Amino acid sequence: MAKRWQLLFALLVALLASTTLPPMTERAVAFGQQTLWMGMRGGDVYELQGRLKLLGLYTGPIHGHFDRRTYLAVRQFQYRWGLRVDGVVGPRTKLKLWQATKHWYPGLEKRAGKPTIPILKMGSRGPRVREMQARLKFLGYDPGPIDGRYGWRTLRAVRTFQARFGLPVDGIAGVRTQGKLWAATKHWRWGMEARVAPQQPAPPRQVAPSAPPRVATPARPPVRRPVQTPGFRGFSARDIELMARAVHAEARGEPYVGKVAVAAVILNRLESGAFPNTPAGVIFEPLAFEAVSDGQIWLTPDRSARRAVIDALNGWDPTGGALYYFNPDRSTSKWIWSRPQIKRIGKHIFTK
Structure with missing residues (x-):
């Protein structure tokens, strides 16, 4: 029992x-x-x-x-x-x-010819192409209608994505291209690409009826207001503008990939937990960036600096996870030279 x-x-x-x-x-x-x-x-x-x-x-x-x-x-x-x-x-x-x-x-x-991830190219069709089109549209590229057909507009969108993310620009979505696209759209879900509001044409200007000419006092010149950048990936327009200023001041004259690398370092610091958790806190941390101490942070950034920030927010990190960088021709700090070096991009060495 x-x-x-x-x-x-x-x-x-x-x-x-x-x-x-x-x-x-x-x-x-x-x-x-x-x-x-x-x-x-x-x-x-x-x-x-x-x-x-x-x-x-x-x-x-x-x-x-x-x-x-x-x-x-x-x-x-x-x-x-x-x-x-x-x-x-x-x-x-x-x-x-x-x-x-x-x-x-x-x-x-x-067994040859049995890849788990199919190669997508011009003429391909199916749900995998449809998902790729949706992810490209989510990032702001224009693949055309999301219909699962790999046409010319999808080809152009893939080529633009490859150029922005440092991949071979061949218009073929292989394992590397699809892996990079999936990594850049980790938070994408079906239907999210439709939330990107299309740009509406500006309404026609209303012309006021002509009035008889009169002598007027000289008017003040119009005040130019700064162009506001829309928020992106949870960052406010002010955050993006500040990061673009830092990129412009720190990487002015560097190749474009070097500008993206500086933006990626700022984002890597935000995720590391050893630095402040806001872009302003990272950039204005004492002795963090030379551009802050010499005042160049307040220079007006150009279009490439802003585009570099957007590309970094989309997941492009040319540094491989670097938290620091320095110019070997100018740096005299023994501490920064002791950091594990990852790679050199332009005039900067990026380190852990």
């Missing part, structure tokens, strides 16, 4: 445990529970390499060893899908990878 009650109790515990598991859509059921990092071995690493190879990111042999080539492929996947780029395969990276390769099974990556 006691054994019978023990068996019933064990079945009840198993039933309760199974009901507390998260749903299939919330967990990467194909992987195990462990976090994967460089140096590990096992079946989960084998699956990781297979899924990455199916996406075209991993080119080495599938041997179940998390080596440096696997590490670099993981970082590339995280960067393209808008995840934290650390090379560690935790729950979020597992889930995103599982969603991107739902139809993978062992050996599928060896």
Whole structure:
């Protein structure tokens, strides 16, 4: 009798445990529970390499060893899908990878011509093209009607997006282009592209009836009011204007990608938690930017500075997550030289 009650109790515990598991859509059921990092071995690493190879990111042999080539492929996947780029395969990276390769099974990556992410190009049709058109329109590009047909207007929108985000401008939406587009529109949902109000033509000016000429006193010249930039991605017009001033003052004379890089550093500081949480707080933090101390922050920014801020807000980060930058020809700070360097863009070196 006691054994019978023990068996019933064990079945009840198993039933309760199974009901507390998260749903299939919330967990990467194909992987195990462990976090994967460089140096590990096992079946989960084998699956990781297979899924990455199916996406075209991993080119080495599938041997179940998390080596440096696997590490670099993981970082590339995280960067393209808008995840934290650390090379560690935790729950979020597992889930995103599982969603991107739902139809993978062992050996599928060896079959040629079966990419999980289809290549979209001129003449392509279907729901994948329709979603791409909606995401492009959400970013402010003009792909034409959202009808799932890859036509000339969609081609021009893709080429413009590729040029803005530093991709090869070929008009073909492959894995890199789609990954960058999906990362730049992480907060997009169906229907959001329709909320962008089209520009309405200005109403015709009403001409007042002519009056008899009269002698008038000289009037004061009209006062020019500053043009207000509309808010974007949760930032006010004043925030965008201030960031454009900082970009113009700090990167004036730099190539366009260098201006986007300065804007990206400001946004990276906003997300890091080690800096103030407003653009004004980041820019006016003591000794943070030379343009503030010498007064150049108040120079009027040009169109390229404003466009660079918008591109950075859309997700373009040429620095790879940098928090600092400096001019090696002018900087004498030993501290900034000690920071881990990421890359050089123009005259600036960008660091962690």
